[in-house]
Amino acid sequence: MKFLPLIWSNLKRKKVRTIFTVLSIVVSFLLFGFLVAVDNAFTSGVDVAGADRLLVIHKVSLIQPLPITYGPRIKAVPGVEAVTSANWFGGVYQDPKNFFGQMAVDKDTFLDLYPEFVVPEAQKKAWLADRAGVLVGRQLADRFGFKVGDRIPIQATIYRKPDGSSLWEFNVSGIYEGAEKGTDTSGMYFRYDYLNEGMGGRLGFVGWYTVRIADPARAAEVSKRIDGLFANSPAETKTNTEKAFAQSFANQVGNVGAIVRWVLMAVFLIMLVVTGNTMAQAVRERTNELAVLKTLGFSRGLVLGLVLAESLAIALLGGGLGLLLAVGVVIPALGKALRSFLPVFFLPTNALLTGVALILLFGLAAGLLPATQAMRLRIVDALRRV
Amino acid sequence: MASNWFSQVAAVTSVNLRTIPQRRGSSLATIIGVAGVVIVSIAVFSIAEGVRHALTAGAASDTAVVLRSGSDSEMMSGLQRDATRIIAEAPGVRRAAGGPVSSAELYVIVDLPKRSTGTDANVPLRGVQPAAFEVRDKLRIVEGRKFEPGRNEIVAGRGAASQFAGLDVGNHLRWGENEWTVVGIFEAGGGLPESEIWCDVGVLQPAYRRGSNFQSVYAKLDSPEAFPAFKDALTVDPRLDVKVVREDEYYADQSRALTGLIRIIGVFITVVMGAGAVFAALNTMYAAVAARTREIATLRALGFRAGPVVVSVLAESLLLALVGGVIGAAVAFFAFDGFQTSTLNWSTFSQLSFAFAVTPPLIALGIVCSLLMGLIGGLFPAIRAARLPVATALREL
Numbered sequence: 121m122k123f124l125p126l127i128w129s130n131l132k133r134k135k136v137r138t139i140f141t142v143l144s145i146v147v148s149f150l151l152f153g154f155l156v157a158v159d160n161a162f163t164s165g166v167d168v169a170g171a172d173r174l175l176v177i178h179k180v181s182l183i184q185p186l187p188i189t190y191g192p193r194i195k196a197v198p199g200v201e202a203v204t205s206a207n208w209f210g211g212v213y214q215d216p217k218n219f220f221g222q223m224a225v226d227k228d229t230f231l232d233l234y235p236e237f238v239v240p241e242a243q244k245k246a247w248l249a250d251r252a253g254v255l256v257g258r259q260l261a262d263r264f265g266f267k268v269g270d271r272i273p274i275q276a277t278i279y280r281k282p283d284g285s286s287l288w289e290f291n292v293s294g295i296y297e298g299a300e301k302g303t304d305t306s307g308m309y310f311r312y313d314y315l316n317e318g319m320g321g322r323l324g325f326v327g328w329y330t331v332r333i334a335d336p337a338r339a340a341e342v343s344k345r346i347d348g349l350f351a352n353s354p355a356e357t358k359t360n361t362e363k364a365f366a367q368s369f370a371n372q373v374g375n376v377g378a379i380v381r382w383v384l385m386a387v388f389l390i391m392l393v394v395t396g397n398t399m400a401q402a403v404r405e406r407t408n409e410l411a412v413l414k415t416l417g418f419s420r421g422l423v424l425g426l427v428l429a430e431s432l433a434i435a436l437l438g439g440g441l442g443l444l445l446a447v448g449v450v451i452p453a454l455g456k457a458l459r460s461f462l463p464v465f466f467l468p469t470n471a472l473l474t475g476v477a478l479i480l481l482f483g484l485a486a487g488l489l490p491a492t493q494a495m496r497l498r499i500v501d502a503l504r505r506v
Numbered sequence: 507m508a509s510n511w512f513s514q515v516a517a518v519t520s521v522n523l524r525t526i527p528q529r530r531g532s533s534l535a536t537i538i539g540v541a542g543v544v545i546v547s548i549a550v551f552s553i554a555e556g557v558r559h560a561l562t563a564g565a566a567s568d569t570a571v572v573l574r575s576g577s578d579s580e581m582m583s584g585l586q587r588d589a590t591r592i593i594a595e596a597p598g599v600r601r602a603a604g605g606p607v608s609s610a611e612l613y614v615i616v617d618l619p620k621r622s623t624g625t626d627a628n629v630p631l632r633g634v635q636p637a638a639f640e641v642r643d644k645l646r647i648v649e650g651r652k653f654e655p656g657r658n659e660i661v662a663g664r665g666a667a668s669q670f671a672g673l674d675v676g677n678h679l680r681w682g683e684n685e686w687t688v689v690g691i692f693e694a695g696g697g698l699p700e701s702e703i704w705c706d707v708g709v710l711q712p713a714y715r716r717g718s719n720f721q722s723v724y725a726k727l728d729s730p731e732a733f734p735a736f737k738d739a740l741t742v743d744p745r746l747d748v749k750v751v752r753e754d755e756y757y758a759d760q761s762r763a764l765t766g767l768i769r770i771i772g773v774f775i776t777v778v779m780g781a782g783a784v785f786a787a788l789n790t791m792y793a794a795v796a797a798r799t800r801e802i803a804t805l806r807a808l809g810f811r812a813g814p815v816v817v818s819v820l821a822e823s824l825l826l827a828l829v830g831g832v833i834g835a836a837v838a839f840f841a842f843d844g845f846q847t848s849t850l851n852w853s854t855f856s857q858l859s860f861a862f863a864v865t866p867p868l869i870a871l872g873i874v875c876s877l878l879m880g881l882i883g884g885l886f887p888a889i890r891a892a893r894l895p896v897a898t899a900l901r902e903l
Contacts, residue, residue: 147782390542
């Protein structure tokens, strides 16, 4: 502890240089925070996916519909606790650029299967009572200023009414919040019976089924049983866990994780070179001071420690500031700009811990070479040098 | 006078540049910093560029795409058989020996595993009429043959075949109740069809229970100028309820939607990393100036003026940055250009195969960025060098 003033005055020795070095580390960790948030935005679906939920889709592809008659038959499969269905509506609110997900769901079972969507009791009652009612996610509500009681007109692209009109109107019954930070609240859910009624009452199909099973460990077995029910029928099914589904969807977008890791590795390597160079410069300039310290009886270990401590101090200062900026300023601000692309945009807590570990590692790595040089310094050579 | 100024610049600059090897470490740090920024930003933007190329290459302004009104993509569109016939007969549609050069098509997706991850992906399957090969005139079969009308045969685009398992000539695939045989592979000048699988629409309709429905009509027009008349004829026709767009504009829209996110992220990364590299360059150049304090002061005492000193410092920093920029651009080009991959096109909910494209404008952009970093990184140290008070500087150790 008593060496802190010494380290501090070493840092102050060339203020400009220290500031620039700190700033370049700030930048690295700012990027770290941002890129990890981007990666998380693409993969968070995998983490928040319910472990006890399966998705049943058409075997050929997700866009092929499944008969509504499958619902009760899936429910009867041993190991299945509850079933709900959803249709992708794909309508346009005002402008195609205002994209958000709209799903027609079964009103009686939907909220039971998705406990992560939290709706106040009164609003839930209102939704159940109003056929044209819709539950709007918190993020979506904030984006367009939707309030309970509002009427939302949406132009259908897939579901055109039998009379040729494509206008559907919904009443906001409630606004749902996410139970967790990673819950996606960027979509809206309305009632299947309203969709069916608008289509003349003969819709007869859904997009996919969500199934809750009693024992997550037996997911594979139950999936097989469900698919077996419909084997060799005109609409065969493919059942998988919600997690596997989210993972395959993330893979479809591309290997975002790998790209992010490569970019981060490049950034850190570069910054390591830059910071390491600055530390080396700082040590070189102080060669005879260090020799004096050694003459005064500072041990080799102590000299090593002093230089490492200096480099750690720079890393902690820069890295801490960078992470703070990322979490406090950059991610919220860019999250707003990117929300139509990436509805879930935040830095998870364990990424923050990784960041702190990286800061320490970075500080040690950048200081290691100059510190060993300082440690190995021979007093006689060093004092003679200038 | 002017020539004197230039000879001063030349003298000081050449001394500066010749002493770079003495500052090997810090000069190298600057070069690596700048090169890193250039590599990463070119890499990110080459993704956007590749996506844009895959969507728009081969899309022609004399091809019209007809969808149901209110649809933004084929996926959501729907057209009756009668409507597609009216469209094919509309004024402005090119006619060949076999009739109008117009193809009514069906666009669906099928699940195929990605070769890279083994997980299922939405691969587009397009049912076309025979004229489709004339509408997309860049398309040619490079392996095997075309599908025969009326048979469960498919041809796969080069991009799709490289990204998804099972698309090899002679292979059999099963989707639903139907078995399909891969009979050919085609190229289309790097354009969108290369991401798709094609088959006879007459076979696809019953296989997907679409009756006599189509989703889009692609019509080749006599010329790009024929488009307005064609569009007007269709939109005023009371039998139709359609939206008519030029093919190139239709795909340019999709490309903007898809590359928007990549561009925002790319700009952010470039600016932030660029700032980091500028800090590194500033450190290097301040150190360079500090190391030469006495020399600079001596020159000034000898009558050298401030201007040449500023220019010489700037020249050094610009040179280091340029070297970094060129190295970065070269690495980016050799490492990423042509790297084949695929992503999800949200507009059609299906996979788009594309190759990273490190284009000449991107390389130019990278070099300009590197020079900018060198300029900012050198400017402040240069000003400091010029302002050094001669007397104190000479006294300094």
